Structures are given as C-alpha cells and as structure tokens.
Amino acid sequence: MRQKQQSVQVLISLLIAGVAIALIIGILGRLVPRNNNTNADNTTPPIQKPVTPTNPRISLGNKILIGANTTPEKEAGVQAFANGDFETAVEKFEASRQIQRNDPETLIYLNNAKIGASDALKVAVVIPIGDNLDTAQEILRGVAQAQDEINSNGGINGLPLQIEIVNDDGKPNLAKSLASDLVKDPNIVAVIGHGSPGASLVAAPVYNSGELVMITPSFGPSKLSEMGDYIFRGSADLSVSSDALADYIVNKANIRTIAICVDSSIQFQDIRDPYEKAITKAGGKVTKTICDFADPLFDPNTIISTATGDGAKGLLLMPIVNKLGPAKELAKANEGRLGLFTHGGLYTYETLNQGRENFRGMILSAFWHPDADPGNPFFQDATELWGGKVNARTASAYDTTQAVIAGLEEGNTREGLKNALSDPNFSASGASGDFEFSDLRYRKEKPLFLKIDRGSSSGTGFDFVLIP
The missing domain is CATH 3.40.50.2300 (Response regulator)
Structure with missing residues (x-):
C-alpha cells in the first residue's frame, strides 16, 4: 500500500515538474528572439537603422x-x-x-x-x-x-x-x-x-x-x-598675406599713403593691425581716416573726400565677405581716383557679381588661381564634377581634406593624425601644389596677386585675373 502511494506521489511530482518546464519554455519563447532571418509571418525583417546623429545640426x-x-x-x-x-x-x-x-x-x-x-x-x-x-x-x-x-x-x-x-x-x-x-x-x-x-x-x-x-x-x-x-x-598666417600685399602697394603700385576701411561689427581690429604694421614696415603710411562700414551714418562721398584730404592715394577695403554693400558704394563713389586693394577673403563669385565695374582694378593677394599651376588637375576635375568653375575657398577646403587624408594614412587615430601633421617632413598634394605646415601649424604658402578686370569666365562680365 505504502509503495503504491509513493508511486502516485512520484507521478504527481513528475507532472508538476513537466508543467513547470512547459511554462518556463513558453515564457522564454516570448522573450528570446527567433534565431532565423524571417519574422513570424515569414517576411524579411525590417532593416536595422544605423546609428545616426540625433542633433538636428x-x-x-x-x-x-x-x-x-x-x-x-x-x-x-x-x-x-x-x-x-x-x-x-x-x-x-x-x-x-x-x-x-x-x-x-x-x-x-x-x-x-x-x-x-x-x-x-x-x-x-x-x-x-x-x-x-x-x-x-x-x-x-x-x-x-x-x-x-x-x-x-x-x-x-x-x-x-x-x-x-x-x-x-x-x-x-x-x-x-x-x-x-x-x-x-x-x-x-x-x-x-x-x-x-x-x-x-x-x-x-x-x-x-x-x-x-x-x-x-x-x-x-x-x-x-x-x-x-x-x-x-x-x-x-595673416602676416604672410599682409606683408605681401603691403609690399605690393608700396613698392609696386607706388602708393605710399593709404586709408584702411574696416567693419567694426566684428573683431576686425585683429585684421586691420597686421596690415597697418605691414604697410608701415614696407615704408608706407596709413592715414587717420575713420572709415567704418558698420557705421549707421556711413557716407561714401564723405569718406572719399576725407581720405583724399588726409593724403591717401589708395584704399584698403576690409569688408565682411557677406556684407559687401558699403564697400561697393565706397568703390562707386571713388570713381577710380584712389587705388583699391582688399584681402583674399573677397576672392569670391559674389565680389564679382556685386561689385562689377565698381570693383574693377581692385587688387588682392591670394594663394590659389587656376592659371598659377595649369598642370594641376584639380581645377579641370572640379569643373567636370560640379558643372562649373570653383574658387579659392573650394581649393583650400580640398587641400585641407587632402592633408587630413595624408595624415590618416600615417596614423588613423586622433593622436596618430596629430603626430603625422606635426611631423616636419609632412607633405600632401593639393590644388595649389604641396601642402606643408610651419612650426606654428599654419600652411606654408607663397602669395599670388590678382586684379578684378573684364572677363567671361565667371559669367558676371568680370574675372579675377592673375598678375604675372
């Protein structure tokens, strides 16, 4: 009798254990994904989204x-x-x-x-x-x-x-x-x-x-x-372009006295000072003419009259690239009386498009022009890629990316890239020749001089012409 009771108890225990195991398997089946390439309805599962930036910028x-x-x-x-x-x-x-x-x-x-x-x-x-x-x-x-x-x-x-x-x-x-x-x-x-x-x-x-x-x-x-x-x-470095342009103004254009016009709405003193020092070092003189493109009372005719009265023979225009209006009006009021010069930041299509005849004859220093290195394939490749001509800013961005690429070939970590770029022997090939860094980590470049004159390349009727 006792043996029979024990057998029944064993059977009941086995049944309980079986039910428990079945329940556990059922729960696990809901929690653990199927190890196959299809969903329950035998369709292809949705594509996994990549980790993409959530910042809207x-x-x-x-x-x-x-x-x-x-x-x-x-x-x-x-x-x-x-x-x-x-x-x-x-x-x-x-x-x-x-x-x-x-x-x-x-x-x-x-x-x-x-x-x-x-x-x-x-x-x-x-x-x-x-x-x-x-x-x-x-x-x-x-x-x-x-x-x-x-x-x-x-x-x-x-x-x-x-x-x-x-x-x-x-x-x-x-x-x-x-x-x-x-x-x-x-x-x-x-x-x-x-x-x-x-x-x-x-x-x-x-x-x-x-x-x-x-x-x-x-x-x-x-x-x-x-x-x-x-x-x-x-x-x-800014000193390279400021020294070169100052030397051109004083010793090639033979303009010994010049007025400088800036835009005080940004920290343009950091740009004016190097040019003023460079002109003085080259043997020239900067007048005391107050010329501020951001002045709400800015009057082009008064500026020209004041600059001339101060003995200026030239104007160095330093406007913000996307605020050319006052500089254009000043150049228009000038009517060719004073020589016009500017910084390389104005080497853009908009300078030609907005300035046109008013900016004709204006000279600037730059570090790239398609005619300076006609054997370099960059300009032709860019023209074919974009269906139109590109400017110096595109060339500079291309060269900067080429420097990153060349550095990453030597070391593809943050530190490895820094070390590669800091190597005195580092060099990369770009739109304007070899790309090398100075000890102060700016690019070694030789300035070119360009003049705005009539031409057909830009579609505005005016072009940046390389000065030999």
Missing part, C-alpha cells in the same frame, strides 16, 4: 541641412538613409545629382550611403550655412571632391572616408557647443572647420582639450596658433 545623410538644393529625390534619399536602406539611398542621391549637379551635400551623402554600415574613418566638416550659404557650399565642394576621389581609389589604407556635415551658422556660442558634441564622438578622428574666424576661435580650445584635430579650411586667425598642438590652419 549634424548629418551623415539622414537629414537635409541645405534646403536651398532640395529635390524630391534628395528627400527620398535622406529618408532611405535614415531607415538604413542604403541601396535605395544611393539610387536616390544619384538621381538628385542628375538634377542638382553642383550640390555638394548630396555628393557627400551619396558617398556615405555607399559606405553604409561598413567600417570607415569619420571626419566632421563644420560650416556656417545660416550665416553664409555660399561660403558653406564652397567649403563642402572641396571636401566632397576629396572624399569622392579617395573613396573611388580604395579609401585610406582600405578604409573609406565618411564625412559628417555640421552646421554652426557661424555663431561662436553654437560652435562651442557643437565642438563639445564632436569631441564626445569617439569615431570622429578630425574636424575640418569652422567656416568663420569667430567660430574657430571659441571652438579651438574645446577640440584641443578633447585631443581632436581641427584644421581650418580657409582664413584662420593668428591666435589659433596659441590654442594647442591639435589646432592647425589650412591657410597661411
């Missing part, structure tokens, strides 16, 4: 930052990219390029979509879209061309170059905040930027403390040399 291809060039195809490409459907993104971005050939944002997104979720070397480019769209796109064209070329040729030691676009609107406070975000992204090995001098100055200390290389693609204030070992300038 940062994009790898998942959002449009430059709305001026939007096409339905580009919008569809961005949506596909955000969903991780890179094949469709490539198709749509290519279709958009057929419509907007000169849109650099689309070409960058196209190259990023070709990379997809594969390993890549990630570089951020920070541009001032809201402050100066032309400047932003000119920088992007240089970066995009360099990315397209290196990726088409197998990448950097086998790894493609991925470009992340960042928009700081040229605002220093915003630039500083975005710099902090970029430093925190461990995948970013370098930053090309910022597109405005003020933004560069406040962002540079953030990058340096975060040990992230920053290279300015064009004009960079001399103070950047004091910001640390991770900060480089893709252009020559």
